[in-house]
Amino acid sequence: MENTQTVKTGMHRKNVTKKVVFVIVGILLGLLFLFPIVILLLNSFKNQRGIFMNVLGFPDAKTFTPNNYPQAFKFLDYTTSFMNSLVITIVSTALILLVSSMAAWVLVRYKTKASSVIFLLFAAAMLIPFQCVMLPLMSVGSALHMINRVGLVIMYVGFGTSMSIIMFHGFIKNVPEELEEAATIDGCNSIQLFFIIVVPLLKTIMITVAILNVMWIWNDYLLPSLVINKAGWQTLPLKTYLFFGQFSKRWDLASAGLMLCIIPIVVFYLACQKYIVKGVTDGAIK
Amino acid sequence: MQKSKTRFWLFLAPALIAFALIVLIPTIMGFWYAFTDWNGISERANFVGVRNFVTIFQDQTFLHAFGFTALFALCAVVLVNVVGFALALLVTQAFPGATALRGIFFMPNLIGGLLLGFTWQFIFTSIFTAIGKATGMHFLIGWLSNPQTGFWGLVILTVWQLSGYMMIIYIAQIQQIQESVKEAARIDGAGAGSMLVHITMPLMMPAFTIGLFMTISNSFKMFDQNLALTAGGPYRATEMLALNIYNSAFAENHLGIAQAKAIIFLIVVAAIGITQLTLTKRKEVEM
Numbered sequence: 001m002e003n004t005q006t007v008k009t010g011m012h013r014k015n016v017t018k019k020v021v022f023v024i025v026g027i028l029l030g031l032l033f034l035f036p037i038v039i040l041l042l043n044s045f046k047n048q049r050g051i052f053m054n055v056l057g058f059p060d061a062k063t064f065t066p067n068n069y070p071q072a073f074k075f076l077d078y079t080t081s082f083m084n085s086l087v088i089t090i091v092s093t094a095l096i097l098l099v100s101s102m103a104a105w106v107l108v109r110y111k112t113k114a115s116s117v118i119f120l121l122f123a124a125a126m127l128i129p130f131q132c133v134m135l136p137l138m139s140v141g142s143a144l145h146m147i148n149r150v151g152l153v154i155m156y157v158g159f160g161t162s163m164s165i166i167m168f169h170g171f172i173k174n175v176p177e178e179l180e181e182a183a184t185i186d187g188c189n190s191i192q193l194f195f196i197i198v199v200p201l202l203k204t205i206m207i208t209v210a211i212l213n214v215m216w217i218w219n220d221y222l223l224p225s226l227v228i229n230k231a232g233w234q235t236l237p238l239k240t241y242l243f244f245g246q247f248s249k250r251w252d253l254a255s256a257g258l259m260l261c262i263i264p265i266v267v268f269y270l271a272c273q274k275y276i277v278k279g280v281t282d283g284a285i286k
Numbered sequence: 287m288q289k290s291k292t293r294f295w296l297f298l299a300p301a302l303i304a305f306a307l308i309v310l311i312p313t314i315m316g317f318w319y320a321f322t323d324w325n326g327i328s329e330r331a332n333f334v335g336v337r338n339f340v341t342i343f344q345d346q347t348f349l350h351a352f353g354f355t356a357l358f359a360l361c362a363v364v365l366v367n368v369v370g371f372a373l374a375l376l377v378t379q380a381f382p383g384a385t386a387l388r389g390i391f392f393m394p395n396l397i398g399g400l401l402l403g404f405t406w407q408f409i410f411t412s413i414f415t416a417i418g419k420a421t422g423m424h425f426l427i428g429w430l431s432n433p434q435t436g437f438w439g440l441v442i443l444t445v446w447q448l449s450g451y452m453m454i455i456y457i458a459q460i461q462q463i464q465e466s467v468k469e470a471a472r473i474d475g476a477g478a479g480s481m482l483v484h485i486t487m488p489l490m491m492p493a494f495t496i497g498l499f500m501t502i503s504n505s506f507k508m509f510d511q512n513l514a515l516t517a518g519g520p521y522r523a524t525e526m527l528a529l530n531i532y533n534s535a536f537a538e539n540h541l542g543i544a545q546a547k548a549i550i551f552l553i554v555v556a557a558i559g560i561t562q563l564t565l566t567k568r569k570e571v572e573m
Binding site (some may be wrong): 018036055102109114131139140263281284 | 289290293294296297298300301302304305307308309310311312313315316319326346374376377379380381382383384386387388389390391392393394395396397398399400401405406408409412413416417420446448450451453454458496500507510511513514515527528531532535544545548549551552555556559560
């Protein structure tokens with residue numbers, strides 16, 4: 001009896017030591033991962049002299065300034081660029097969800113030759129890197145007057161369909177068809193069948209596909225840099241790039257500008273962490 | 287049940303038209319442009335045979351970018367996956383704060399490549415220099431103005447960005463390893479070390495395949511981080527493939543040559559992707 005007691009406390013002690021080691025290692029690694037963002041944040045509250053004299057420390061009475069933020073805000077034309085990014089991301093993602101789920105549904109439900117060939121085409125296109133399409137796309141784009149925001153959204157839809165159709169396809173395959181058959185007998189037409197019966201069943205996969213597309217479109221730089229050529233149309237990544245060209249040695253303004261771009265992403269992450277992690281896991285395993 | 291053909295094509299049309307216009311037609315055009323003297327200014331693009339391909343294989347910047355990217359992919363693949371797996375092992379242990387840590391490790395992945403590149407430009411140029419001066423570790427000074435340290439700068443950024451992503455994939459796999467298998471091994475007297483090597487690692491193989499190829503593929507396609515961190519400098523020494531193609535097209539206006547490079551790029555990236563698919567498919571059968 002006493003013997004087992006000793007073994008147990010021994011085990012217990014060993015477990016506690018293990019936990020303490022994990023916590024310490026965890027804290028150190030966590031700090032290492034946060035370091036770049038935290039040091040950027042600290043410096044965004046220093047004046048130029050503060051960054052030059054003491055880049056590693058906290059801002060003090062002489063070097064503290066909140067003024068980098070309003071200035072960076074102005075130079076980034078933040079409200080406009082933010083809204084441009086937001087509208088382009090939301091509209092593109094909504095359209096991608098709509099057209100891809102429609103396409104994936106019929107691609108699953110029709111077991112014809114055409115259906116499998118078209119699905120294979122969408123899947124194979126996942127292998128094409130953007131640089132391969134970029135130059136001819138600009139020819140097509142200018143011929144069709146698509147070098148503007150509407151054109152950009154259409155391009156995102158074109159690029160987004162492949163991955164989204166594959167994901168919807170994988171999901172719909174496991175949705176039983178009986179419900180749709182019953183609804184057809186009850187007199188539903190195609191549109192009603194899809195929007196009333198099918199779409200509600202796709203909620204989880206819709207969220208996953210939406211998140212993957214939002215993450216990509218919000219951060220995309222190269223495509224908008226080729227398609228957007230008017231000052232008032234620029235997205236946040238475009239404006240950030242131009243801003244850096246102007247202020248490459250002004251880390252006081254640059255760090256505040258970067259923080260202004262990073263903060264919305266972190267807020268979005270904290271708000272939807274659960275969905276984001278699930279979306280990324282599902283997206284990778286596909 | 288009778289299903290109408292009209293419905294099939296109607297529902298498919300919006301996605302198919304956008305896809306054909308934006309991806310399919312430009313890809314086909316791209317294969318044609320690669321064999322022409324297209325410069326984007328004159329109306330006509332004349333057929334020049336394989337001249338562009340001969341040119342690019344004599345183009346030192348392209349060959350350098352190719353080698354640089356391959357070497358980068360190799361280092362990134364090893365480091366990202368080792369770190370990612372280690373992080374996954376750590377956060378799947380039961381200790382206070384494990385969930386918060388997952389969130390922290392994954393976060394860099396959501397921040398766009400451009401922002402990451404600029405943020406790390408600050409770290410390497412200002413912070414590394416300050417630490418180097420304060421501690422006398424002079425090797426920390428001037429990282430981005432030197433090809434070797436510029437290379438490692440890109441690798442460090444990539445490890446910071448992608449290892450949290452790989453961690454998420456590895457966590458999903460670790461959690462699928464059944465407790466009964468581990469329990470059986472424990473009863474047979476397996477310690478933590480042999481458990482890792484003989485039980486966990488072999489069962490992780492499908493996830494490793496995915497992780498390895500995703501990292502290779504991401505490394506080969508990297509553009510934003512390269513542009514924002516070093517812009518290929520000094521003297522195009524840290525220029526990767528995607529940026530090299532971009533510069534051919536937009537800095538030198540050799541669109542035909544850029545397109546020929548893009549075709550080579552496509553072949554490499556597609557080969558990586560197809561190998562990944564075949565390997566994962568085969569693994570699934572074995573499981």
